Amino acid sequence: MAEMVGPRLYSCCNCRNQVALHDDVISKSFQGRHGRAFLFSHAMNVMVGPKEDRQLMTGLHTVADVYCCDCREVLGWKYERAYEETQKYKEGKFILEKSKIVKENW
Numbered sequence: 001m002a003e004m005v006g007p008r009l010y011s012c013c014n015c016r017n018q019v020a021l022h023d024d025v026i027s028k029s030f031q032g033r034h035g036r037a038f039l040f041s042h043a044m045n046v047m048v049g050p051k052e053d054r055q056l057m058t059g060l061h062t063v064a065d066v067y068c069c070d071c072r073e074v075l076g077w078k079y080e081r082a083y084e085e086t087q088k089y090k091e092g093k094f095i096l097e098k099s100k101i102v103k104e105n106w
Helices: 085-090
Strands: 009-012 018-021 025-032 035-040 046-056 059-068 074-082 094-097 101-104
Touching: 018 094, 018 101, 025 094, 046 074, 059 085, 059 094, 074 085
Parallel strands: none
Antiparallel strands: 009 018, 009 101, 025 035, 035 094, 046 059, 059 074, 074 094
């Protein structure tokens, strides 16, 4: 009998709410507030906070913190606007910090 295995995904480290699919990882070489972070094309079961301008390592961006919709843990941020042309590819994408997410179905 074959075991049914769902898609590989990432969950909130605090409550195990599913927040992103492994297939939506764009890059694993980003830096978050607390260390390594992943850039995702999409996130799910999250709330997006108010927009604010932040000076990040790659320049000025308008970002919004991203929270788990179940436990309200801050997981990372969403890039709303990039002011430098070379950073425009990040717009609409999500940073989730490695320390805030756990692997599921691996």
